[in-house]
Amino acid sequence: MVLHGPGEPLRMEELPDPEPGPGELLLQVLACGVCRTDLHIVDGELREPKLPLVPGHQIVGRVAGKGGARFPAGARVGVPWLGRACGRCPYCLSGRENLCDAPTFTGYDRDGGYAELAVADERFCLPIPDAYGDAEAAPLLCAGLIGLRTLRLAGDPARLGIYGFGAAAHIVCQVAVHEGRRVFAFTRADDGDAQAFARELGAEWAGDSLAPAPEKLDAALIFAPAGELVPAALRAVAKGGAVVCGGIHMSDIPSFPYELLWGERVLRSVANLTRADGEELMRIAPRVPVRTQVESFPLGRANEALARLRAGELRGAAVLRPLAAGA
Numbered sequence: 001m002v003l004h005g006p007g008e009p010l011r012m013e014e015l016p017d018p019e020p021g022p023g024e025l026l027l028q029v030l031a032c033g034v035c036r037t038d039l040h041i042v043d044g045e046l047r048e049p050k051l052p053l054v055p056g057h058q059i060v061g062r063v064a065g066k067g068g069a070r071f072p073a074g075a076r077v078g079v080p081w082l083g084r085a086c087g088r089c090p091y092c093l094s095g096r097e098n099l100c101d102a103p104t105f106t107g108y109d110r111d112g113g114y115a116e117l118a119v120a121d122e123r124f125c126l127p128i129p130d131a132y133g134d135a136e137a138a139p140l141l142c143a144g145l146i147g148l149r150t151l152r153l154a155g156d157p158a159r160l161g162i163y164g165f166g167a168a169a170h171i172v173c174q175v176a177v178h179e180g181r182r183v184f185a186f187t188r189a190d191d192g193d194a195q196a197f198a199r200e201l202g203a204e205w206a207g208d209s210l211a212p213a214p215e216k217l218d219a220a221l222i223f224a225p226a227g228e229l230v231p232a233a234l235r236a237v238a239k240g241g242a243v244v245c246g247g248i249h250m251s252d253i254p255s256f257p258y259e260l261l262w263g264e265r266v267l268r269s270v271a272n273l274t275r276a277d278g279e280e281l282m283r284i285a286p287r288v289p290v291r292t293q294v295e296s297f298p299l300g301r302a303n304e305a306l307a308r309l310r311a312g313e314l315r316g317a318a319v320l321r322p323l324a325a326g327a
């Protein structure tokens with residue numbers, strides 16, 4: 001499924017098989033998660049994708065062909081958003097490859113997983129825990145690991161607010177509850193479905209994101225791309241609390257009085273992931289155990305999956321299945 005220009009629907013096309021370069025694996029795509037970042041790319045809010053582009057950066061694939069040093073032929077691997085980092089810039093050299101000056105992002109700078117075949121740099125692939133089916137594993141690869149990084153940057157909050165209850169939130173909520181945190185879920189006022197979903201996953205409270213929180217929070221994670229949530233979340237956190245924005249794009253943040261930030265409150269974003277984030281999530285997900293809720297679509301219905309995400313009509317995460325993978 002190919003993007004030719006921002007704002008256009010993806011087109012189903014027959015492409016030549018991708019050729020793995022040195023250190024790369026050829027993968028048969030078993031499932032590929034649909035991320036909000038894909039929507040930002042398709043809608044033109046992220047402005048520099050390669051074009052034409054095969055989107056998709058939550059790839060669960062089976063190593064086809066000869067395999068590599070870490071993953072032999074037939075192994076199941078995951079391919080996340082960070083497709084490659086340069087290994088030489090000051091960020092890579094200081095353990096912050098998520099901030100690499102010359103990164104390659106899967107499904108943005110190189111073709112991704114809305115396809116039957118993909119190639120990936122083996123060093124940046126992740127193992128997939130056996131406990132997960134192909135479709136169930138896909139949302140771990142971005143929603144899950146960006147969600148986990150967002151939680152880790154929030155410190156060690158006893159009372160955690162989660163703003164926007166989609167794919168990332170539904171995973172991070174389970175991890176947070178497992179770690180003994182009290183979770184408060186904030187959604188659009190009229191989104192009773194999302195609020196019920198949050199309670200099912202262990203949130204002790206769920207309600208309107210723009211109304212006052214039921215009690216002070218120690219940290220808040222924002223996954224919805226709505227700038228007005230930033231002052232709302234700052235208002236909800238106690239002194240010393242952190243507000244962490246987990247998305248790659250957000251509408252403009254309205255100005256707000258300094259007193260919302262005063263009291264050593266911290267506001268920060270999360271950018272991308274490191275391989276260590278990915279490996280941590282793959283270790284802990286089966287222990288929690290994180291159960292992902294997915295809605296599968298045949299690959300050819302990628303536009304419908306994106307439309308459902310845009311409209312906020314998904315419970316959990318959308319996953320595309322190439323027909324060859326048995327969708």
Ligand SMILES: [Zn+2]
Binds near residue numbers: 087092101102
């Ligand atoms: Zn770098």
Ligand SMILES: [Zn+2]
Binds near residue numbers: 081
């Ligand atoms: Zn993503």
